[in-house]
Amino acid sequence: MDGAGRAAAGHPGAPAGRPAAGRHRCPCLGALSGHEGEVWPVTPEGERLLREGLASLELDLTADMEQAFGRLLDLLQEGNRRLNLTALKSEADIVLKHFVDSATCLRGGYLKGPLRVVDLGTGAGFPALPLAILRPGLTLTPVDSIRKKIDFVRATAQALELPNVTPLVGRAETLAREPAHRARYDRVVVRAVAALPVLVELALPLLRVGGLLVAQKGPIEADELEAGGRAAHEVGGRVVDVDPFALPILGDGRTLVTVEKTRPTPERYPRREGIPAQQPLFWDAK
Numbered sequence: 001m002d003g004a005g006r007a008a009a010g011h012p013g014a015p016a017g018r019p020a021a022g023r024h025r026c027p028c029l030g031a032l033s034g035h036e037g038e039v040w041p042v043t044p045e046g047e048r049l050l051r052e053g054l055a056s057l058e059l060d061l062t063a064d065m066e067q068a069f070g071r072l073l074d075l076l077q078e079g080n081r082r083l084n085l086t087a088l089k090s091e092a093d094i095v096l097k098h099f100v101d102s103a104t105c106l107r108g109g110y111l112k113g114p115l116r117v118v119d120l121g122t123g124a125g126f127p128a129l130p131l132a133i134l135r136p137g138l139t140l141t142p143v144d145s146i147r148k149k150i151d152f153v154r155a156t157a158q159a160l161e162l163p164n165v166t167p168l169v170g171r172a173e174t175l176a177r178e179p180a181h182r183a184r185y186d187r188v189v190v191r192a193v194a195a196l197p198v199l200v201e202l203a204l205p206l207l208r209v210g211g212l213l214v215a216q217k218g219p220i221e222a223d224e225l226e227a228g229g230r231a232a233h234e235v236g237g238r239v240v241d242v243d244p245f246a247l248p249i250l251g252d253g254r255t256l257v258t259v260e261k262t263r264p265t266p267e268r269y270p271r272r273e274g275i276p277a278q279q280p281l282f283w284d285a286k
């Protein structure tokens, strides 16, 4: 959408004639973020990729969402310069491989409704921050063991005025032993953290019975899936969906693996910090 189109869509501070590319001032965003004179960082090409990528997931991009993604892009690029948060630096990479890729965990409809969701190993906030923008009804707890990443996610959620995001520093193995977190969540989402047998040991203890782990993976080999299924059974669950698909626009292979928690996790799981990844259940770590 160009500037005029955005104004027609109800974006109150939109400039009528938008530059073909590059940064420009957005009074609306300045008011929203509390940063008067802040810039709107998405180029028309970035906006097109975001809109088309989300559309292929049957998601509409509202003016508010577009602003929030623009601000997120800006904060991520700025945070990257200071903190080296993510390997992806260009606008197109961030839009497609962070924003749209994060949105793919909405496939299958497992994240509908007012659910309590942990994002395990969120890093710089993925998929949690895009989910918080796209699904304001979710209550999101992004978790990571690295404090500087969680500090960034917290500051970013505040700048974007996302009240549904409560980041937490910690290791999943330890949080899952605390009464405030064990068996307390409806969903765990996870992207790019570990092999499936590791993920189920870390995630299922956090879920209530009936809750779901939604794991974003690349193409998954049969042996990892088989070990993941056995590990899921061991910690109180079963694989209920394996959904291979292509990342919108780029076509990279992805798989969304969904695991249901069917009974309480035995007390001995998760094992102590580091052990699930060092000695994965039913799986030779490679």
Ligand SMILES: C[S@@+](CC[C@H](N)C(=O)[O-])C[C@H]1O[C@@H](n2cnc3c(N)ncnc32)[C@H](O)[C@@H]1O
Residues within 6 Å of the ligand: 120, 121, 122, 123, 124, 125, 126, 127, 143, 144, 145, 146, 149, 170, 171, 172, 173, 190, 191, 192, 193, 202
């Ligand atoms: C490769 S990054 C992926 C970050 C993000 N999910 C993404 O897709 O961009 C993996 C993250 O998981 C975190 N992590 C790994 N094991 C963890 C654990 N047991 N508990 C909490 N965080 C963990 C790491 O600190 C790291 O930030």
